[in-house]
Amino acid sequence: MIRIISGTHKGRRILAPTNLPVRPTTDFAKEALFNILNNRIDFEETRALDLFAGTGNISYELASRGCPAIQSVDADFRCLKFIRETATKFDFKTINPVKANVFSWLEQTPGQWDLIFADPPFEQVGTTATIPEIVFRRNLLRENGILIVEHGDRQPFQETERLLECRSYGKVHFSIFGIK
Numbered sequence: 553m554i555r556i557i558s559g560t561h562k563g564r565r566i567l568a569p570t571n572l573p574v575r576p577t578t579d580f581a582k583e584a585l586f587n588i589l590n591n592r593i594d595f596e597e598t599r600a601l602d603l604f605a606g607t608g609n610i611s612y613e614l615a616s617r618g619c620p621a622i623q624s625v626d627a628d629f630r631c632l633k634f635i636r637e638t639a640t641k642f643d644f645k646t647i648n649p650v651k652a653n654v655f656s657w658l659e660q661t662p663g664q665w666d667l668i669f670a671d672p673p674f675e676q677v678g679t680t681a682t683i684p685e686i687v688f689r690r691n692l693l694r695e696n697g698i699l700i701v702e703h704g705d706r707q708p709f710q711e712t713e714r715l716l717e718c719r720s721y722g723k724v725h726f727s728i729f730g731i732k
Contacts, residue, residue, distance in 0.1 A: 569630070599666050606631055684727075
């Protein structure tokens, strides 16, 4: 079950279908993530990109906090259908679901964002490592923007250029990147 932590829809619970191929960010880790973000961004002025969006958990939290533009990218049709239905149900007009392979989409998108959040499957250790490289090579972050990659403990980012910090919450790790 997904719970929206704060904002206009604080406390709302969302029950995702059990047949979705996802591993949603836990409430504990999501709460810690948004405590970090509260000190770094103004949600009401943030253009956000939610990669490997899955259930839309992060997108709903961003919408509830007032983000004016959120793109939720996932390759699974069922995930996008669920995100569309939930966004409509909660009247989250700022969420734009996009069905695409995240890596191909990143290589082609012309946009820039203030916040990019990526939550790839933990077992994609090799390909997950390419996310920061693509984001910075393609200049996908706006000035003072941040990239956050959620990953397991097998994903080493310590030597990655533009890594600002890593935070761990149980088995969930957030690597935070930006332009120093």
